[in-house]
Amino acid sequence: MEKYKAWLLLVLCNLFWAGNYVFGKYVVADVTPLWITFSRWLMALVALLPIAHFFEKPDWRQAAKAWLPLLSMGILGVIGYNLLLYSALVYTSATNAALMNALNPGVIVLFSVFLLRERISGFQAGGFVISLIGVLVILTKGHLAQILQTRFNFGDLLMIAAVVVWTVYSIIGKRLSGVPPITATAVSTLWATVAMAPFALAHPVAASHISRLAVIGILYMVIFPSIGSFVFWNVAVRMIGVSEAGIFLNLIPVFTALLGLLLGEPISWAQIVGGLLVFVGVYLTTGMLERKIAANTGAKSKLNAGGE
Structure with a gap:
């Protein structure tokens, strides 16, 4: 029963993250990427700090000692990644952005090697x-032969940069010890909002009028992707482990594409084929297939040994 509960939390978690891409596409039309990032995480911080305190009961002195890696995580994961993501959504579709982001696990493995x-x-x-x-x-919309002649969509290139930034953020987080994950997110968010505040206050929120949809979108980003997804993710990881939970991340582009379809955004054959290749590649790169083969081989060996 606990496993099914974890699966439900992971499905909801990734559905909320997918909504971030879809809502982001609409919000960025009215609000600057800087103000989307600043307002989203400033409001999320109000909830993340008490959640971290009561849920994880961290040693705050340890978090204070780890100020440098947490500051780096704030600059990269909260500021850098989100600014690149929302800037990318000005130029590319939510589905394309989510498909590019699906490359993340593979890039993390590659960077871990180096x-x-x-x-x-x-x-x-x-x-x-x-x-x-x-x-x-x-990137080439299915025309691989014309890769050197193709002018790539600027938004897609920004999403590749976002993937690289998130990879470095993840590696820093991987090496961080003594600070629980929600606490690390809360403290790095605190550092990030402090760093963004002077720039946000020096620049206008938007070019002109902020629509009701943009306000709803930002509130959605605060409540669901920023707070709900992160809490659900950490609860599920504690239940079933990060390897199995990681498989569910492939639902983000699927949910993004489905939400986009509901809102009238078409899906091309290049997105379908490219997305499938990304999923297969991630499945291999993260070692899921090898672990499954090793488990099956081990089970057969035990069975044969028992028969003897």
């Missing part, structure tokens, strides 16, 4: 190549 000296297998290397081909299919 920065953390982790080893990868042939399966994982091949998976990264397949994911990369999938991204190129999306």
